[in-house]
Amino acid sequence: MSLRRRALLAGAAVVPLAGCGTRAVEGGFVAGHPERGHLLRDGVAPGGPPVARRAQVVVAGAGVAGLAAARALRARGIEDLVVLDLEDEAGGNSRAGVLGGLACPWGAHYLPLPGDDAREVQDLLEEVGLRRRVAGRWRYDERHLCHSPQERLFSGGAWHEGLLPVHDADPATLAQYRRFAAAVRSAARAARYTLPAGEPQPAQLALDAEPFARWLDREGFTAPDLRWYLDYCCRDDYGAGTAVVSAWAGLHYFASRHGFQAPGEEGERDAVLTWPEGNAWLARRLAAPLGERLRTGRVVLRVAEGRHGVEVDALDLASGALERWQAAHAVLALPAAVAARLLAAAPGPLRAAGAATRSAPWVVVNLQLDAPLADRPGAAPAWDNVLQDGAGLGYVDATHQRLDPRPGPTVLTWYHAPGEAARGELLQRPWSHWRDLALADLAPVHPDLPRRLQRVAVARYGHAMAIPVPGARARLAGLPLRGPRVSLAHADWAGYSVFEEAFTLGHRAGEHAARARARAA
Incomplete structure (x- = not known):
């Protein structure tokens, strides 16, 4: 999704420039629509009778888990499926946009090379051409491996290689x-x-x-x-x-x-795959084959199992109509708290686990610059740049993977995990608050940042990821995630949010739904 003027509803804000007065910088919120998710919390009463729809399998949620489920279903020969999502683009936390002609992530930005326990992820990477066997050994496409230097730390007035x-x-x-x-x-x-x-x-x-x-x-x-x-x-x-x-x-x-x-021990951090648009590179390849089977702008309101199938109610935000989907199976690739609430007659342990799941808010601020920033002494600019004791989690340079060595405009993606107590601020604060927080964090290290700044895009996630608090693993162990008519698939059910968990749970839910359909036939 390109960053269009209509996505920047807050318009331009004034940025102070040292010794040069002020100037306007365009910016605004992108990526999410919190009010859509809150329809379920606040209640909604669609007008008119429901519109009847049918599919063999309904997948609720088009994040990584939902897209993985859809891929597994299609691999098993089930094409009569629909994927519903409340946003306008698939990908969940792995969406992206464009600033000044440069791709940049709205959320997740890398994937470590998967080990042998993540076979489903390995298969995906082979399918999309990132991994292939050469002379009996697996090799990854070096164009997509993070270029060196990978990471550096600003501490004691200088940059240092690595983060430790x-x-x-x-x-x-x-x-x-x-x-x-x-x-x-x-x-x-x-x-x-x-x-x-x-x-x-x-x-x-x-x-x-x-x-x-x-x-x-x-x-x-x-x-x-x-x-x-x-x-x-x-x-x-x-x-x-x-x-x-x-x-x-x-x-x-x-x-x-x-x-x-x-220090002094052999070994190094795992190599990672990354792209200017982050993990949207993968999410878009998972979503592309779905075509019209992907229905965005839908808020799922209820999921009910029956004797012979499952019924899924979804609000079409564009028309205001209630769609009532009849299916043989449903995959709920939704956050645990949402899935447990939507599923009628959900088992007690599932409801308890969903209610107990704690989630972290997240803010991603993309800063479009007209040129690279002046640097402090020490290690060279890296892909991941972290400030010790900084307010945020550092920034990623969206043009780090570019093969053209000539300096030019770039986008810095600044990440911030403000903590659970700050969740309300995400709705209350204007986009300029988060821009100013990013500038306050980075400008002491890069004094020319305000002068270089051209445009700002702020992505907010009120419930970005499950937090693996004490007791979460025990609470989630052995939960009945896959039944004869409904399967649950989301990283929340692993207790923490990473691509490998979301994709694997989605893939397995899709395969289970396909097997359930085969047995029924």
Whole structure:
């Protein structure tokens, strides 16, 4: 979706320029329509009788999980399906837009190379041409692998390679880095950590029972630089810090992927796939084959199982009509709290798990610049640029993957996880508030940022991702997610939000629905 003037309803705002007065900068909110999601909460009474519709399978939700379910259904020969979504474009948190002719993400911006436990994701990457076997070994298209340098940290007045603060670490801090690396290895030996995560093992459930910060305190991990880094990792992946997420989540971040390498230890972070438009590159390829089977601007209001099928009510926002879909099976690729509320006669454990799910708000601010920013001393500009103790989570350069070495206009994507208490601010604050927050965070490091700024696009997500709080893994274990007529598929049911979980749960729900149809036939 291009950033059109009609998407910038707030118009232009004045940005102060040091020594140059002020000038107008166009900006506004993009991507989401919170009022649509709130129709379910506030209640809606469609006028007139419902319009009857039919499909073999109805998929509610066109995020990554819903698109994966639709792909699995089509792979099993089921073409009579419909995918309903309340937004105007598929992709959920993996949507994107254009600023000044440059693609940029409204949400998720990368995918780590999947391990063997994520076979469904591996198959997808092979299907879209990102992965192929050469001389008996798998190779990834280097054009889509994150170009070097991948990440850097601003600390102590200079940029440093990598995100772990090591430039002025004292011996005690270095010793804690080594001890934490050993603790991650020990956790991995005690229980297998995978992406996607399987059923939790006893050692993992013990860690799930307490906050990560309490576990770190008890284990003597008190070095400020280590604690900052671990808190940053949790806020970046889960939308909440070490005081909120479980010890299982804190260790899973490392043990399921690249481990934790202390300074001097061999190893490096996993390679990642990324695009100027972020994970919308994948979402759009999943959505494209659906054609008219993808129905956007629909708010699902009710899902009811019957003796011979399922009934799904959805409000068509364009016409105001209520559509009543009759289907043999429904896949609810919706947040846990929403799915549990929509599903009539939902089992008690599902309702309880949905109600107990805590979600993190998220803000993504894209800043269009007329030229690259002047830089501070130290490491060269990277794809991911993080400020230690910054208000946000740093910024990604949308033109980092560009092969043309000549400097030119760019877009910086600034990420912010404001915390659950700030959810109300997302609706109350104007777009310029979030622009100013991004500028206040970045301008001390890039003083020329206000002068270079041309346009701003702010994406808000009130319930961006499930937070893996203590007890979440235990609460979600063994839930009945797939039944004879309704399947549930969303990253919320894994307890945290990453592409691998959403895609795998969606794929498996789609395959289950296809098998259910085959048995019925």
